[in-house]
Amino acid sequence: MTPRGVALLVPDITARRGMERATTNLANALAGAGWPVRLISVFSNGAPAAYPLTPDVELLHLGLQREVSNNVQRLVKLAHTLRHLAKPTQTAEVIIAAEGMLAVNAAILKMQRPWQQVIAWEHLLSELDPPLYRRLRRAFYPMLDAVVVLNEHERLAFASWGLKHVVRIPNVTSFPEVQVADYDQPRAISVGAHTADRVKGFDRLIPEAAPVLRTQPQWKIVIVGRDVPGPELEQLATAHGVAEQVERLAAVSDISAQYRRASFMVMASRHEALPMVILEAKAHGLATLAYDVPHGPREMITDGVDGFLVPDGDSVTFARRFEQLVTGEALRRQLGEAAAQSAAQYSPQAIAEQWRPLLQRSRARTTQRRPGNV
Missing domain, CATH: 3.40.50.2000 (Glycogen Phosphorylase B;)
Incomplete structure (x- = not known):
C-alpha cells in the first residue's frame, strides 16, 4: 500500500x-x-x-x-x-x-x-x-x-x-541502540533547562542530595541543560557545601556521552508530560530516581524495578533513595538493566x-x- x-x-x-x-x-x-x-x-x-x-x-x-x-x-x-x-x-x-x-x-x-x-x-x-x-x-x-x-x-x-x-x-527514543552503563562511575546525571519557573526542580535537587554528597566526596551530580551554568545553581551548591560536586554543563550536542559517564539518572521536576530524558536514560541502561509528579514519570518508572518513584515533596524518602543508589552498585546495576530492557517499547x-x-x-x-x- x-x-x-x-x-x-x-x-x-x-x-x-x-x-x-x-x-x-x-x-x-x-x-x-x-x-x-x-x-x-x-x-x-x-x-x-x-x-x-x-x-x-x-x-x-x-x-x-x-x-x-x-x-x-x-x-x-x-x-x-x-x-x-x-x-x-x-x-x-x-x-x-x-x-x-x-x-x-x-x-x-x-x-x-x-x-x-x-x-x-x-x-x-x-x-x-x-x-x-x-x-x-x-x-x-x-x-x-x-x-x-x-x-x-x-x-x-x-x-x-x-x-x-x-x-x-x-x-x-533518541537512542534506538541500547548502551548499557558502567555502574561503577561515581556520577549521577540530571538533564533539563533551568528556567524561571524552576519546573525541572534543580533548586530542590541540590539541597536534598547535598547531605549524601558530603559523605561521599568522590561522587558528583552532573546537571546538563540550557541556562544551567548560570550563577543561581552555583550559589545554591556553594551554600550547601557541594560546589565541587555539582557539575553544571550547558546543553551539549552529544548528550549520549554524558549518559555513558553516569551510573543513574536523578530528576526533581515539578511536572512533566512524558520526559524524553527518562527515555534517554533507559536507552543507556540507567535507572531513574524521580518524584511522582503530574504526570509522566509514573507511566515510565516502575518503582523498585527500573528506578524509584517518590511521592512528590517527600524529601526524606528522596534523599534516602538517592543514598541507596549512590552507595549500592549492585542496586544501580539491577535497576539499570531492567530500565534497558524496557527501552525497546520506545x-x-x-x-x-x-x-x-x-x-x-x-x-x-x-x-x-x-x-x-x-
Missing part, C-alpha cells in the same frame, strides 16, 4: 528542547517507515535543525514572528500563521500539529479540506495553556480527527472535552507502528480526497 504524505508542524525545530527532539525523532521514525514527511518549522528562519534529521525528511522554515504579549496579538498571530500554513500543507494527506495553536490552525484549514486527516500531537500539559488558547482549542479540537497525548492524565483530560478519538502514544519501529492506524484512517474515508503526496 502506497504511503500518504505527512505534514508535521512544529513551532521551532532549531530550538534545543524536548519537544523539538521528540518531533525530530517522530519525523525520522515515520520517514523510516516509508511515509513521505515534510517538517514545517513555523517560527524559524532557516538555521539548522537542533537535532539530526534523516535525508528523507523535507524541512521547510516559514520564519514567522512568535512573540506576543496580549490576546489581540495572539489572534492576529493566529490569522497570520493560518495564511502562511495554507499553501505548504495543501497537498498533505495527513497533518500532525505538534503544538496546540498549530492544531487550531490545522483544524481551521480542515474546514476547507474534508479529505485531510488532522491530528493534534500534545506535548505540554493542557492545563498550562493561556485562557484564550484553551478556549480556542475547546472550540476547534472537535473538528480534529484525533488527539495524540503522551500520558493517561492528558488522555482523560481531553476525553472530558467530549473528544471521541484521544490516543496515548509515547515519544520515540524504538522508532515500535512507535511508528502505533501511529500507523491513525495515518491510514484517511484511506477509509468516503468523503472526497485530494490526490498526491507532500
Whole structure:
C-alpha cells in the first residue's frame, strides 16, 4: 500500500528542547517507515535543525514572528500563521500539529479540506495553556480527527472535552541502540533547562542530595541543560557545601556521552508530560530516581524495578533513595538493566507502528480526497 504524505508542524525545530527532539525523532521514525514527511518549522528562519534529521525528511522554515504579549496579538498571530500554513500543507494527506495553536490552525484549514486527516500531537500539559488558547482549542479540537497525548492524565483530560478519538502514544527514543552503563562511575546525571519557573526542580535537587554528597566526596551530580551554568545553581551548591560536586554543563550536542559517564539518572521536576530524558536514560541502561509528579514519570518508572518513584515533596524518602543508589552498585546495576530492557517499547519501529492506524484512517474515508503526496 502506497504511503500518504505527512505534514508535521512544529513551532521551532532549531530550538534545543524536548519537544523539538521528540518531533525530530517522530519525523525520522515515520520517514523510516516509508511515509513521505515534510517538517514545517513555523517560527524559524532557516538555521539548522537542533537535532539530526534523516535525508528523507523535507524541512521547510516559514520564519514567522512568535512573540506576543496580549490576546489581540495572539489572534492576529493566529490569522497570520493560518495564511502562511495554507499553501505548504495543501497537498498533505495527513497533518500532525505538534503544538496546540498549530492544531487550531490545522483544524481551521480542515474546514476547507474534508479529505485531510488532522491530528493534534500534545506535548505540554493542557492545563498550562493561556485562557484564550484553551478556549480556542475547546472550540476547534472537535473538528480534529484525533488527539495524540503522551500520558493517561492528558488522555482523560481531553476525553472530558467530549473528544471521541484521544490516543496515548509515547515519544520515540533518541537512542534506538541500547548502551548499557558502567555502574561503577561515581556520577549521577540530571538533564533539563533551568528556567524561571524552576519546573525541572534543580533548586530542590541540590539541597536534598547535598547531605549524601558530603559523605561521599568522590561522587558528583552532573546537571546538563540550557541556562544551567548560570550563577543561581552555583550559589545554591556553594551554600550547601557541594560546589565541587555539582557539575553544571550547558546543553551539549552529544548528550549520549554524558549518559555513558553516569551510573543513574536523578530528576526533581515539578511536572512533566512524558520526559524524553527518562527515555534517554533507559536507552543507556540507567535507572531513574524521580518524584511522582503530574504526570509522566509514573507511566515510565516502575518503582523498585527500573528506578524509584517518590511521592512528590517527600524529601526524606528522596534523599534516602538517592543514598541507596549512590552507595549500592549492585542496586544501580539491577535497576539499570531492567530500565534497558524496557527501552525497546520506545524504538522508532515500535512507535511508528502505533501511529500507523491513525495515518491510514484517511484511506477509509468516503468523503472526497485530494490526490498526491507532500
